Amino acid sequence: MHIKISLITTLLLISGCGSLSSITPTSQVSLIIKNGQVITMNGQKQLIENGVVIINNDTIIAVGDQTLLAQYNATRIIDAQNGIVMPGMVNTHNHLPMIAFRGLGEEGIENRLFAYFFPLESEKLSRDLIYQATRLGAIDLAQSGVTTFADM
Numbered sequence: 001m002h003i004k005i006s007l008i009t010t011l012l013l014i015s016g017c018g019s020l021s022s023i024t025p026t027s028q029v030s031l032i033i034k035n036g037q038v039i040t041m042n043g044q045k046q047l048i049e050n051g052v053v054i055i056n057n058d059t060i061i062a063v064g065d066q067t068l069l070a071q072y073n074a075t076r077i078i079d080a081q082n083g084i085v086m087p088g089m090v091n092t093h094n095h096l097p098m099i100a101f102r103g104l105g106e107e108g109i110e111n112r113l114f115a116y117f118f119p120l121e122s123e124k125l126s127r128d129l130i131y132q133a134t135r136l137g138a139i140d141l142a143q144s145g146v147t148t149f150a151d152m
Helices: 066-070 096-101 112-124 127-143
Strands: 028-039 047-056 059-064 073-079 089-094 146-151
Touching: 028 066, 047 066, 059 066, 089 127, 096 112, 096 127, 127 146
Parallel strands: 028 073, 089 146
Antiparallel strands: 028 047, 047 059
């Protein structure tokens, strides 16, 4: 099974591969991530200490232990020692433009949504602020490891 990933998510996510019997190892690949604690999403939810992930272009072709290092060479190697290599996170409920108001109204205001945020939104929100804050929110999600999101 091949798993397609985009360039930005290559560094953010690694998911478990199923059967790789149809793939023959090639000696040269584009990226190897090694020495990380690999959290897979395979059927067993396997956790691989000092794991290795082999990526060629936009496809994860192998996930396993250090023995994979003898089978592949890469033009780029990431040493993920003391790190976690995991699938990208999914945020299914957010309000991206509201990042413009992050940190506001946390002073113990009663009924914060109706007494504080709705009036603030009514007064301050514009199409441009919504657009710019949504862009900022998307960048914030990507930098936090979120690779998929749904918004209103």
